[in-house]
Amino acid sequence: MAAKTKYCTSRIKSFVIPLSNYSLDSNYFPVSFFELLGLLPNMKGITSEMVASPCLLKLFNGGQIQMLNKSEPQQFSQYTAHFVADNVNQQTQSCNYVTFVPMGEEAPLQRAEWIKYLGVFANLEVRANEIFDAVRNNYMCLIQSAANKTKKFKPTVAWMEFMDGVWSFTEEAYMLKYIEDAGGENIDDSINKITYNISIGDDMEQLHAILCTVDVVIDGTLTPDPMGYNTSTFLQNLNVEDQSCFTFLTYQSLWRHDKRVSVDMALDWYDGAVSQPQLVLADLIEVFFPSGNYTTTYFRNLVKEEPAISIGPDNCDRDSSIAMEPTIVTCS
Numbered sequence: 275m276a277a278k279t280k281y282c283t284s285r286i287k288s289f290v291i292p293l294s295n296y297s298l299d300s301n302y303f304p305v306s307f308f309e310l311l312g313l314l315p316n317m318k319g320i321t322s323e324m325v326a327s328p329c330l331l332k333l334f335n336g337g338q339i340q341m342l343n344k345s346e347p348q349q350f351s352q353y354t355a356h357f358v359a360d361n362v363n364q365q366t367q368s369c370n371y372v373t374f375v376p377m378g379e380e381a382p383l384q385r386a387e388w389i390k391y392l393g394v395f396a397n398l399e400v401r402a403n404e405i406f407d408a409v410r411n412n413y414m415c416l417i418q419s420a421a422n423k424t425k426k427f428k429p430t431v432a433w434m435e436f437m438d439g440v441w442s443f444t445e446e447a448y449m450l451k452y453i454e455d456a457g458g459e460n461i462d463d464s465i466n467k468i469t470y471n472i473s474i475g476d477d478m479e480q481l482h483a484i485l486c487t488v489d490v491v492i493d494g495t496l497t498p499d500p501m502g503y504n505t506s507t508f509l510q511n512l513n514v515e516d517q518s519c520f521t522f523l524t525y526q527s528l529w530r531h532d533k534r535v536s537v538d539m540a541l542d543w544y545d546g547a548v549s550q551p552q553l554v555l556a557d558l559i560e561v562f563f564p565s566g567n568y569t570t571t572y573f574r575n576l577v578k579e580e581p582a583i584s585i586g587p588d589n590c591d592r593d594s595s596i597a598m599e600p601t602i603v604t605c606s
Contacts, residue, residue: 312597382551420457456558
């Protein structure tokens with residue numbers, strides 16, 4: 275958009291591109307999209323250190339990025355764009371606000387495709403398309419690889435979480451899609467009860483009976499201490515004494531998706547995993563059909579006492595001024 279033309283209405287905004295500088299509402303923001311396009315050098319302000327990008331944290335520690343007070347939005351006006359990861363009320367948005375919500379999509383590849391939207395702001399549409407094509411092709415190849423494995427075995431999977439004394443099976447469409455694409459089977463659709471209160475005996479009896487029928491459990495419980503969350507934590511929350519019927523414990527298949535966590539407890543699940551779903555899919559294929567020769571990126575095995583990995587500025591081992599390349603998983 276020409277510099278002389280500026281629109282700012284409830285339906286239209288204009289930006290001079292490529293952006294000369296920008297800021298982020300950075301609490302759990304998927305910074306990896308910006309890294310894949312090589313846009314970190316123009317990032318000048320963030321509202322929180324709750325990010326999982328080592329290179330962003332390194333730039334911040336080096337004084338190249340300013341910390342902004344979210345309660346003082348007038349600070350954002352100094353930048354050509356301020357990216358937000360939620361649907362802020364249109365009436366409260368300044369003219370330079372850009373809504374970026376890949377995590378609102380219902381399928382993994384739809385989430386990754388938001389890189390095309392971001393590419394428009396940097397005149398990098400060609401690279402954005404190339405990255406998405408590489409990610410999509412790798413993802414589709416992995417789907418076929420998983421399908422070949424299901425000819426012998428198709429594991430039943432429960433992706434669940436615990437909150438305020440209640441267990442629930444996920445209804446997140448993208449999680450259910452991951453399970454299907456990786457060759458797993460979501461727990462029986464005939465189970466019409468999603469939540470189970472640990473203080474209600476009948477609820478727990480039903481939940482325990484369901485878990486006795488599954489091969490893999492993914493525990494997505496949010497916790498302020500991912501490092502300290504282990505099998506004992508899971509079983510304590512499950513309030514179970516007799517574990518003998520739990521096949522997923524017998525075959526050591528109890529997992530969490532918090533393997534990569536920042537020093538400020540931000541999970542890379544909400545960052546790198548969003549822009550590169552092929553890595554998540556590759557992880558789940560290994561979870562469902564263990565080969566022993568693939569190291570997972572985002573999932574850790576609780577039964578095998580696999581620890582969470584702390585990531586920080588020291589883990590930035592590349593030149594952040596250069597665009598990051600997507601990780602393509604070997605697929606056959």
